[in-house]
Amino acid sequence: MNIKNEGREILFPFEDTPVRARRVFKERPPPFFSFQNIVAKRKTFLERKKRFYQWLLLGGTFLTMFGLLLGGSPFTRQDGTAFVGRIGEKDSSRTIPLVIGEWAPYTGKNLSEYGAASQIVSAAFRAVDLVSVYTFLPWDRCEYLVKKGEYFASFPYLLIPEREKDFWFSAPLFVSSVKILRYIPNLRTNSFVYDGNPASLKAFRVGTTEGTNAVIFPLKAAGVVVEPSRTLDLAIKKLAAGRLDLVIEEEATILDAVRRIFPGKEALFEFLPEPFLAQREYRLMVSKRYPRAQAILERFNEGLRRIKEQRSHDLGR
Secondary structure, three states: OEEEEOOEEEEOOOOOOOOOOOOOOOOOOOOOOOHHHHHHHHHHHHHHHHHHHHHHHHHHHHHHHHHHHHHOOOOEOOOOOEOOOOOOOOOOOOEEEEEEOOEOOOEOOOOHHHOHHHHHHHHHHHHOOOEEEEEEOOHHHHHHHHHHOOOOEEEEEEOOHHHOOOEEEOOOOEEEEEEEEEEOOOHHHOOOOOOOOHHHHOOOOEEEEOOOHHHHHHHHHOOOOEEEEOOHHHHHHHHHOOOOOEEEEEHHHHHHHHHHHOOOOHHHEEEOOOOOEEEEEEEEEEEOOOOOHHHHHHHHHHHHHHHHHHHHHHHOO
């Protein structure tokens, strides 16, 4: 017995077939633009897309491993210095991630080999078969990320007691002085003579750069109001505009900034005779939370000793 019911044909082989018996439905085909068709096609597309990226990742991994077997890391130059960027992995036995800011002529993304201090650091790591990878960020961010252990180290930093709780320090990279700069047309500082006591600076608007804690801490302890700027260039522009009376920073960085910002007007700026900090040693500042930090620091110090010996040997010829 056949019963027609809303487009479906229900077949009962015998008249006494119970209701619970097998039923065969002959359904009408769904329309082409049905919701079910759209969902099915999207699912197929996403599955194909997923397989494509899986094959792409597999191919990239294979090419990277093949490149490593042939000639070292694809992220390094022939001199062993890594390209700048966030590509330092902690699990790499040779790659050492470093984070630094703009501090010409010592560090800078657009400087030759990332600056004079970066050249020393790269050479020291290279001497002990390690590869340095550089990321450039604001200085306060650099110190924070090194403290957390996200990067092995930052540089160049002065060793001060406030930093010894969270950081280790390398052997000295170079020695320099921190000086006080004034703008000659500013009559407020014409007759001022610095006597080595930070408290004598209370009467002035003093500027420096963010993260220069070796300057900021003693000034604040003496009751001096300090205005840190994001960059040294900005601090010197404030000095020339009369918004600051004095700027305190490392000598070579001040000279570099004045020459770049005010070419031909260098005579309008001068250092006070007495330095704020005389002949201080700048070092690599190392995170105590970074894996194998002490072992890496020992190797770095050994590399630093080797390049200094080589330099002394070359000069003695």
